[in-house]
Amino acid sequence: MYYLGVDLGGTTIKVGLVNETYQIIQSISGPTGRERSFEEVLKDMAMLCKAVMDKEGITEEDIHSIGIGSPGIASPNEGVILSSSNLNFDHVNVRHEIQKYIHTDVYVENDANCAALGEVICGAAKGEDNVIVVTLGTGVGGGIIANGKINRGSFFGAGEIGHQVISFEGGLQCGCGRKGCWEQYASATALIRQAKEAVAKHPESQILALAKDGKIENINAKVVFDAAKTGDKVASDVLETYYKYIACGLTNLINTLEPSMIVLGGGMSAQKEYLTNPVTKYVQEEMYGGLSLKTKITAATLGNDAGIIGAAFLGTTL
């Protein structure tokens, strides 16, 4: 039996064919073309699914189900994307559209939730059943897994952990409408902003030297870590503050939900223990009454595959 997982992004549709041991054995991708009607976008998606099956020489009968991870809010059991501003989808019955072309079960789910499920099924959190996967990327996303299932909340919108306010007074404006959201301090975007601010004051920093062409606009998260690894104090200071921001939101989540594991995903997870060790230290310092931290904090291991694998197995975990 095979499982089709789809990562429906604002720019690209990626389709992966996953086997029973959670390996992506074939994949294909194409442009989303989100300016088009949902019928056209989803027809293309179905064609990509067919193409990946053809590549492996299998048919509909060999497919357990198709799972689709999408930005926005979805009702997985009904196969409907309720809203997605990235895609201009409003109450789109994805199942119905896909089944015009492929006769199999179709599920849809928020993409961050899919990535979280992937890490729990076969990634960093394999074997854990009470997990929060925190995606530190352009924004801060998340997925909460309780007893091996995605916690969607009562209206499919749970897991928006990046939109917890950690700076009530004078906080930075967030795209969600609130001020002071964690995302504004702990995302990769935030780290880059913090690094640029530091470089403006300390142009001698290795951060600038390591940025492509030595230009401030080319600073990215990796450059900041690389600069710190050379012993650059400006970079180290930026990162220490950044770790504390991450630790603040993580401790909030631990005090509320006390998962057995928190997985840090997104582009930042490539830093592995350079990220998780200092963050763990700061979370420990914040623990209630100095009690010892029981939640394990670790880096994601599946990278971009997490979303596709999680989506592929949606139909088995509902």
Added chain:
Amino acid sequence: MYYLGVDLGGTTIKVGLVNETYQIIQSISGPTGRERSFEEVLKDMAMLCKAVMDKEGITEEDIHSIGIGSPGIASPNEGVILSSSNLNFDHVNVRHEIQKYIHTDVYVENDANCAALGEVICGAAKGEDNVIVVTLGTGVGGGIIANGKINRGSFFGAGEIGHQVISFEGGLQCGCGRKGCWEQYASATALIRQAKEAVAKHPESQILALAKDGKIENINAKVVFDAAKTGDKVASDVLETYYKYIACGLTNLINTLEPSMIVLGGGMSAQKEYLTNPVTKYVQEEMYGGLSLKTKITAATLGNDAGIIGAAFLGTTL
């Protein structure tokens, strides 16, 4: 069949005998005497349980189980209080002690979790299965109910929602060790502090006039609400800010967990819609991208009985 619920506080032990329709039909209380050994405290608790059964003329055979709500962290299935600084209990096997005197099942649970369970079983959240009960009292406590069961997290410590930091920089020192915890802004204690600060600047406020003997040290939460109801602007301003603090933490919880209902409990719940209406308005203003708020915010209805009723039914919901 009857259910015994115990509220084991730092000062008083309250025991209630609850019938199958969730009514406390007999109750009794006695001093905790927490300076004594746990064996002595728990022997007294067992005697109170026996006394309340005698009052109703029933025996051990008529009792389903004894449930005990306690401050601190408990392992419900094992009947052990793992730690409770209020009681100086450290890994105390409560079940073992009680069963020296009464032969029935014994369960223990954090007291805020018991109160939350009570409100879900037969209070404000009856019929809801995804609920957060927020206790606004001396501190801010909470209990999270998912699918009708207490969410204890992986190590029995979940639900410490008062210890989410909402003021990362320059926040008020919290007893838990962190700075800027929600509890420091949204508890009844915090409201009283905020009112006192306002009165220091505006001694003409009705807040002071309504406080017992017109003394600033006698300001309590009710006085602030009463002053606002007379049209006092100082009191209204204090409350508006206070509502926003409450709304900040509630919105964080909604973005993370999206419960179907949030119940506001503790002493503050007596204000009912004077509390829940403005808080709901401010939460709505904070909703992601202006989406409409689906979570219902309501006041607790069981008052102090919630903890005893929730404890009494622990054995039926594990």
